[in-house]
Amino acid sequence: MLADQRNVAEVLHRLRRAQGQLTGVIAMVEQGRECKDVVIQLAAVSKALDRAGFKLVACGLRECAAGTAGDGNPLTEAELEKLFLALA
Template sequence: MVGDEDSIALVLNRLRRAQGQLAGVISMIEQGRDCKDVVTQLAAVSRALDRAGFKIVATGLKECMSGNAEEGKEPMTEAELEKLFLALA
């Protein structure tokens, strides 16, 4: 992933938080916790992953549009960008 260090650190923080929340959900299921509590925490994990994905897309959009000439990458097409956004929907 390309981007500034602050954006990368933010994404990694969100992903680590989601990883911890997911571990909590697994533990809750193993303990036989109430369905409502499990679903609430699972929804929080989903939102955390979505936010991380949106941040990755937002951070990398410039590179995706322009490509990276130094690495010989071609710019993404409009169809490829649309597919990338829809993958998070």
Template sequence: MIIDEDATAPVLNRLRRAQGQLAGVIAMIEAGRDCKDVVTQLAAVSRALDRAGFKIVASGMRQCLAAADPDEAPMTEAELEKLFLALA
């Protein structure tokens, strides 16, 4: 799937932010930081990944409905729902 050009930069920014936050969580655990602080940062990573995933699904929904390959059937509504719910 090719992500819509308007969505690519925001998705990459969110993923890079999540990557940095995850590195911070690892460092916090290694440093023995308070559990509350670690969980708070881990929740931020999770939200950033969720937002990136939702943006990808939202921008790619039209592409998923149409077959990328003429010999390939388009995704069914059930398949799209399963893909979307994988992020829930």
């Protein structure tokens, strides 16, 4: 998937940040915090997950298109489009 270890580290960092933020959001809901504050933090979680997803797609696009990742079969244009739209 992601051959470049720097890219792997960046994706993992983003996912861990989102995980921590989500834990915080859960705690806020359990504590009965203001809806506004919860929504702001939930938006931050969503943005962190989106960025991780976009990073994965950006890093893997070349490999997927060339067929050098996974099963060795290049993705079709329709499959690549579906992959991008899954993050929309």
